[in-house]
Amino acid sequence: DGGITQSPKYLFRKEGQNVTLSCEQNLNHDAMYWYRQDPGQGLRLIYYSQIVNDFQKGDIAEGYSVSREKKESFPLTVTSAQKNPTAFYLCASSPMIEPGELFFGEGSRLTVL
Amino acid sequence: QQQVKQSPQSLIVQKGGISIINCAYENTAFDYFPWYQQFPGKGPALLIAIRPDVSEKKEGRFTISFNKSAKQFSLHIMDSQPGDSATYFCAASMNTGNQFYFGTGTSLTVIP
Numbered sequence: 001d002g003g004i005t006q007s008p009k010y011l012f013r014k015e016g017q018n019v020t021l022s023c024e025q026n027l028n029h030d031a032m033y034w035y036r037q038d039p040g041q042g043l044r045l046i047y048y049s050q051i052v053n054d055f056q057k058g059d060i061a062e063g064y065s066v067s068r069e070k071k072e073s074f075p076l077t078v079t080s081a082q083k084n085p086t087a088f089y090l091c092a093s094s095p096m097i098e099p100g101e102l103f104f105g106e107g108s109r110l111t112v113l
Numbered sequence: 114q115q116q117v118k119q120s121p122q123s124l125i126v127q128k129g130g131i132s133i134i135n136c137a138y139e140n141t142a143f144d145y146f147p148w149y150q151q152f153p154g155k156g157p158a159l160l161i162a163i164r165p166d167v168s169e170k171k172e173g174r175f176t177i178s179f180n181k182s183a184k185q186f187s188l189h190i191m192d193s194q195p196g197d198s199a200t201y202f203c204a205a206s207m208n209t210g211n212q213f214y215f216g217t218g219t220s221l222t223v224i225p
Contacts, residue, residue, distance in 0.1 A: 004156075040122065042202060042216055042218050045213075048212065102147075102157075104149075105156050106154075107156050
């Protein structure tokens with residue numbers, strides 16, 4: 001089945017540790033995105049990538065990093081510089097056609113203790 | 114700055130009633146307006162979408178109304194069912210950049 005796989009679904013980490021969230025898609029989509037979801041704030045864009053080896057900062061990129069070495073993979077690292085990392089993280093992809101529907105994974109819930 | 118403003122934050126409707134969620138935007142370059150439905154612990158999924166060249170789009174019990182001059186669009190859920198209980202997000206995007214801007218979400222509860 002085609003789709004987006006995020007792992008892990010739940011993650012607990014101590015303050016000051018970097019964590020990497022995995023996102024893999026087999027939809028052959030060019031564009032991939034990372035969003036952060038907090039109660040009452042909707043979905044906020046962290047990073048997005050439209051092509052391999054290229055990515056752009058979204059509205060809240062500080063404290064996060066990404067890589068896009070393969071078309072199907074777009075991992076997100078939450079660094080110790082992120083001041084409030086506890087959140088629900090959503091990965092999405094879309095084809096590079098207009099309009100491009102966003103397809104979301106099931107999310108990763110990160111809790112920093 | 115919130116590019117897309119959504120209201121209400123939460124909504125409680127009786128089974129069989131009409132649920133209405135409103136969104137407003139400022140950027141006239143937006144040309145695609147989707148609505149996403151999200152169940153707890155899941156990722157959002159596309160429900161219905163509209164382009165600004167039409168004023169209304171209907172798919173089953175779900176209808177988008179679009180008012181280009183007022184820069185507003187709304188989602189109407191007719192004959193609301195308990196299974197419709199979810200969080201709904203409006204969004205907007207423009208032809209360039211493939212970026213999507215989301216509203217803050219509406220938590221809908223349909224009471225049996």
